[in-house]
Amino acid sequence: MNGSNARLKLGLSYAILIVLTIVSLYPALWIVLSSLKEGNSLYSETLIPRSFTFEHYRELFRSTKYPIWFMNTLKIATLSTVLGTFLLLLTSYAVSRFRFAGRRFSLNALLVLQMFPGFMAMIAVYVVLNTVGLLNSHLALVLVYSSGAIVTNVFVAKGFFDTVPGSLEEAARIDGASHLTVFFRIMVPLAKPMLTYASLMIFNGCFVDFIFADLVLRSEDQRTLAVGLYKMVNQRNSTEFTLFASGAVLVALPVMTLFLVLQRNLVDGLTAGASKG
């Protein structure tokens, strides 16, 4: 009696897991199949298309500015990630390790800054960029993304540095190492898992931002992937759906690969961010 009951429960668990698997994979599967389908409409008679074609991918590179957008995005995301991670590292290290006048105030200010909706300041950033003549430039995006990266990630990073025992530095200081040596030789290597997490988050954020990038970038040649893709589906929704599908697949693939490869770091980062309380 007990045994069959347990087996029933196990079977049920597997059944639920299989259903959940289908649910969580279906959208991805559907968009991949749509991108390979013939014709250009959203509607499909059969679940799995009768014949496959790579025509939409070819068209993406031939008739849209997809390659340019891709290079723009890669450039902006990479630069923002490097600059943003560097600034984040400096900020979090300083507020975690040093007790200086104004430290409490800076921490509280950062906390308060996080609580305002990001869109609220967008108009003002636009005006500021306009006054300094940086509209429609990639540099503007890089600067704004990097600055935002500090504010959004500083507490996770600070929490990480808080867990590194102070005795490590003291030992190095006794051996005559300067602040800079301690920072680059001890703290940065130790912070690698946290840095991986933070930079992945920053990179992903730049990769998919379609609101601010749309506001700042005015010409089609300057556009990023996210903006281009968003415009594509908004303007040609049902008429060229398969083209959008192939574009979506190409955007999602690199990010997804990064996420799944770095799964371990992600899990650690998320858990660390959660337990700081």
Add this chain to the structure above:
Amino acid sequence: MRKPTAGALLSALFMGLGQLYNGQWMKGILFLAVGIGFLGGAAALDLPDYLRGLWTLGDQPSGLVKVGKLTQMVEGDHSIFLLIKGLMALLAVLLAAALYAACIRDAYKTGLQREEGRKVRSFGQTLRAINQRNFAYVVLLLPAVFILFLTVLPLVFSILLAFTNYADPNLPPANLVDWVGFANFVKLVSLKVWSDTFFGVLLWTVVWAAIATVTTYVGGILVAVLIHQPRIRFKAFWRTVMIVPFAIPSLISLLVMRNMFNNKFGPINDMLRMIGLEGVPWLTNPMWAKATLMIVNMWIGIPITMILAFGILTTIPRDLYEAAEVDGAGSYQKFRRITLPMMLFATAPVLIMQFAGNINNFNVIYLMTDGGPVNTHYQYAGHTDLLVTWLYKLALDQAQYSFASVIGIVIFLMIASLSIWSYRRTRSYKEEDMIV
């Protein structure tokens, strides 16, 4: 006069004089140069004009003015540029004032040292001291500049907008913007066109945040518990599969979902029709649209809670479950009485932060429904608009900047009070024994 007072007074008279008086030549000359630079910069850039502009927001709008017999286009004051330039000037003045104060304080301290008969630091020693004692400031300088100009300044500007009448049709350069105090706040709650929308959207925002948080939270824990059962095999495989929705950029998955839930051509209604059911108006009926948003949000949000839950599940002692089994507890009771309380205890702050995050859940709403379907009783908002998407529409589509800023402040107040509350609670949590 005593040496500290004299030094401080001299430095107050002009930056650097006190340092020179104390015999710190290099430092004195540097401060002197900075002081002259400030004054020169202020004079060259008409700093007082900018500060006055911040106060008045301009006296003369652009427009056609009759000069003699001709009508000429005269460029007047642009209130918004005056506001932002005034803020920049204010920021510069504050920075200068801080440096000024530091200079006076330094002269005073050095004076004290001299009085006590100690030797005054040489310039090289000062530099070394900065590297040792004030390393944090050196390191923070660059990030601080970024945050000040790209985050703080725009935010202060936006907050100030809430107290102006910068809203369509009162737009520069044809019109001047004025300070109006709390008039916008009053309008929002008392003027019927605004208050109906505001309270309707506010209510939906709270309901949405509550349901969205609870569903993803409980859902995530359930999935984790399901996979965590000792007899389930291929745990790593199931886990990776469940993380996939988290790995796809939400911009993409949401745009894809919007098409999946398309009434006429989407595959979901297609499947329903195949098994003989009628299609559902997933995104076009207000009630259905809200339900669809919840479902889609679960799809995106469950993996995150699941990842967190895995970490905590492994820390729950197994003997708790064994004891419960001896007492005859079933799966549901074990979940309800052991797993859930343990999880809540460990993740209470996360839960509250997720609630706050859902108040600001822009992407799901904007990309799935764009606030629709249309609600004719609302001012510039639809049935599923949250405060944050309404803010976006007000600012970017309708040019109602001052009202958008008011909404932003309301959102801030909601999230700030939540955070303070959660902080207090977690503090008291820690001192209590959790298993009652």
